[in-house]
Amino acid sequence: MQEIEHKFLVRSMDFLSEATEAYPIDQGYLHASPPTLRVRVRGEQGFLTIKGGSDKSGLAREEYEYEIPLSDAKALLALCGPRRLTKTRYLVPYAGYTWEVDVFSGRHEGLILAELEVTSLDETFPLPPWVGDEVTGNPRYYNGWLAGEQ
Amino acid sequence: MQEIEHKFLVRSMDFLSEATEAYPIDQGYLHASPPTLRVRVRGEQGFLTIKGGSDKSGLAREEYEYEIPLSDAKALLALCGPRRLTKTRYLVPYAGYTWEVDVFSGRHEGLILAELEVTSLDETFPLPPWVGDEVTGNPRYYNGWLAGEQ
Numbered sequence: 001m002q003e004i005e006h007k008f009l010v011r012s013m014d015f016l017s018e019a020t021e022a023y024p025i026d027q028g029y030l031h032a033s034p035p036t037l038r039v040r041v042r043g044e045q046g047f048l049t050i051k052g053g054s055d056k057s058g059l060a061r062e063e064y065e066y067e068i069p070l071s072d073a074k075a076l077l078a079l080c081g082p083r084r085l086t087k088t089r090y091l092v093p094y095a096g097y098t099w100e101v102d103v104f105s106g107r108h109e110g111l112i113l114a115e116l117e118v119t120s121l122d123e124t125f126p127l128p129p130w131v132g133d134e135v136t137g138n139p140r141y142y143n144g145w146l147a148g149e150q
Numbered sequence: 151m152q153e154i155e156h157k158f159l160v161r162s163m164d165f166l167s168e169a170t171e172a173y174p175i176d177q178g179y180l181h182a183s184p185p186t187l188r189v190r191v192r193g194e195q196g197f198l199t200i201k202g203g204s205d206k207s208g209l210a211r212e213e214y215e216y217e218i219p220l221s222d223a224k225a226l227l228a229l230c231g232p233r234r235l236t237k238t239r240y241l242v243p244y245a246g247y248t249w250e251v252d253v254f255s256g257r258h259e260g261l262i263l264a265e266l267e268v269t270s271l272d273e274t275f276p277l278p279p280w281v282g283d284e285v286t287g288n289p290r291y292y293n294g295w296l297a298g299e300q
Contacts (some may be wrong), residue, residue: 030187031185034230035180037185050180064226076200076214
């Protein structure tokens, strides 16, 4: 199915006090170029995700995600070599939407990205005050790119 | 987990009369080099399979397989471009083992390969009379290679 997602830089930590949930994510890329093949351990769950390339807008990508056994996910992570990244994800409600805010650790410590999934390309939504510039479609901020960068 | 598999050429069609099951397989490769990412439609079921590179013997590969919705499998097949192949798989019992015999169609029409999965690297087994030369570990006969060959 198609995933339509906006991505923003984050300019203050004010989202923290509004977060309703937080969990650690450890993810890696078996293939970092499209179709990307990502394996993720989120808390005690494992997931395998395939994403296609972006459309022209940079907003939409084909995405297929499957839950897999945690032990498989850990074994597959080990096959990713250096193409790994870790982050803490916060779920932050704002004006009827739930934002996902990723606080990166490891070699991307200091980077924070906020993502919002919407259902159509032209959907508009209010921006929380802690959100900064939009970076949707900028490959520099793709997790696959971040995981590959040394 | 680890898959240990022997692969042989097939020198006669005598296996056909002993087959207990046959089903069409349509498969494609989203990534044809290791870790390979294969999508398969087998009858009315969809599967996603990741395989690592071979070990030195060519016998063993890491393999992770998951059933996925048939509609997803069909959509992912469409993303494989020309890296597709079709075959009919026959299950053929022989001396307590079940052989998988793949009769390729399309551009590999005429190719027939027999595979036997075993549980250890040094396991021995009787060869059915219709089996020819062993081609285990010969990349020329990897399905990923066959799918990519134009």
